[in-house]
Structure formats: structure tokens, C-alpha cells
Amino acid sequence: NAGVTQTPKFRILKIGQSMTLQCAQDMNHNYMYWYRQDPGMGLKLIYYSVGAGITDKGEVPNGYNVSRSTTEDFPLRLELAAPSQTSVYFCASSYSTWSGPYEQYFGPGTRLTVT
Amino acid sequence: AQSVTQLGSHVSVSEGALVLLRCNYSSSVPPYLFWYVQYPNQGLQLLLKYTTGATLVKGINGFEAEFKKSETSFHLTKPSAHMSDAAEYFCALGLLTGGTSYGKLTFGQGTILTVHP
Numbered sequence: 001n002a003g004v005t006q007t008p009k010f011r012i013l014k015i016g017q018s019m020t021l022q023c024a025q026d027m028n029h030n031y032m033y034w035y036r037q038d039p040g041m042g043l044k045l046i047y048y049s050v051g052a053g054i055t056d057k058g059e060v061p062n063g064y065n066v067s068r069s070t071t072e073d074f075p076l077r078l079e080l081a082a083p084s085q086t087s088v089y090f091c092a093s094s095y096s097t098w099s100g101p102y103e104q105y106f107g108p109g110t111r112l113t114v115t
Numbered sequence: 116a117q118s119v120t121q122l123g124s125h126v127s128v129s130e131g132a133l134v135l136l137r138c139n140y141s142s143s144v145p146p147y148l149f150w151y152v153q154y155p156n157q158g159l160q161l162l163l164k165y166t167t168g169a170t171l172v173k174g175i176n177g178f179e180a181e182f183k184k185s186e187t188s189f190h191l192t193k194p195s196a197h198m199s200d201a202a203e204y205f206c207a208l209g210l211l212t213g214g215t216s217y218g219k220l221t222f223g224q225g226t227i228l229t230v231h232p
Contacts, residue, residue: 004158031218040124042205042222043159050217058219090158096218103149104220106158 002026004107006091012113013081021076021110023091031094032074033058033104034066036087043090049074050096081114088112117142119208121223129231134178134193136226138206141187147209148189149220150180154202162204165189176200201230 007022025032030051035043045058047066055066063085065077074093078085088111092104122137140146147166151159163174170182176199180191189206206223 033219035222040224042224045219048217048219056217092159094218102218103161103164104159104218106151106160108158109156 004091004093004105006089006107006110008110009108010111012115013078015081015083015114017081018077018079019081019112021078021089021091021112023074023076023107024072025074025091025093025105026072027093027095027105028071029093029095029105030071031096032068033092033094034064034074034076035090035092036060037090037109038087046076046089078112083114086112086114117146117208117210117221119206119221119223121204121206121226123226124224125227125229127229127231128196130198131195134191134196134200134228136191136204136206136228138180138189138191138223139187140189140206140208142208142210144210148180148182149207149209150174150178150189150191151205151207152202153205153225159205162191196228196230198230198232201228203227 004025033048034046044060049055049068090109091107094104118141120139149164150162153159163172165172165182173179178193203225207220209220
């Protein structure tokens, strides 16, 4: 049971380039999330998904896109990278029901630098 | 709107001293509250959680937290700090809203704990 995995661990992009951050979970969780973490700012939700084929925007979605074709995978796409997207990106998953939120399980993160 | 405030971005203690990390929340519906720990260059790990029931919650590594509704607080404590406790700690709020919150959590800004020998 690998939990939540993310690739790559590190990446340097030039301004205007695009890339996809990969995220996978093997816990059969229905909910998945993408966050960015900036120093002193906590974690900000970029996008989330409540199941395959269903995604929605979080707090800071601009400049990002997601898709979820399977329960296991939730890739995050950066189009036209900008220096403001330099951050550490975390993927998380959880099992949530109508009775309330359960804890989220986090991946190890991807450290992205845009120059 | 819900929010989480962690008082003190940096807390420094001596090894063996009490650890107290403060978290206050704002919520119009019953909250679920979590504390996570992040070691350098790693993801977040769950320390403990409050959902319903007992207000004093025990977690891993000797940490505990008490939910105080009247004070809208969920402070994290540990009686005796260890060098290995040095990390960043995040308080997070989830809402019991009949499923419409979609399990989303609101995170505080984080508190970096330094432990001196």
C-alpha cells in the first residue's frame, strides 16, 4: 500500500512552459485534492475532485487545470508557467461521506520552480 | 465563512519543556478539527483529529489537543518536548455540512516548532 504518490519530486520550468504533476492513490478514496504551499501561507486548495469525472475549483485555481478519469489518478496541469506558480504542490486524498470529512492523506510533494 | 488562525508562526522550547501550539477557528456549523505535522521536505502527517464526542483527543507521539467550543479553540500540547518534535504544525478545519463541504479542509498558516537542547 503506497498511499499517495506524486511525481516528479522536483522540477524547474521556464516561463511559458507547461507541465503535468502526477498524483496517484491506492486507497480507493473517493475525494482527491491539490494544494499549493507557500512559506507562511499554509496550504491553499487549487482543485478538488469528488469522484472520477467530477472536479471543481478551489481557492486558487487560476493557471491550473485538472482531470480525473479514474479513481486512482488526479493529475494537475500547469499551462503557461509563471514565476507566481513557484511553490510546493501537494496532492491529498480522503474518504468522505455525508456524515462529515475524514482525514486527508498527503503525498510527499512536488517542488516547482519557474524561472 | 470558516477560518483557522494559528497564534505564533514560530514557537521555541527547550527539550523537556511543555509544548503549546495555539489554534482558534471560526465556523457557523459543527467543526471537525485536525492537527497535522510536516517534517522538512515531507508531506503532512495526521497527528490527531476531533470529530464528535470526547473533547480531549490524544494523538501520536504524545501529543493531545482539547476542543473548547466556548473558546473556539483547539490547542495542541505535549508535556515534554523532544528534539524529534521540531517540525511545522498545521491546524485544519473541516465542516459537517451534510456532504456539501466535499471533505475540504481549511488550513491555518502553520507554526514552526524549534526545540533547543
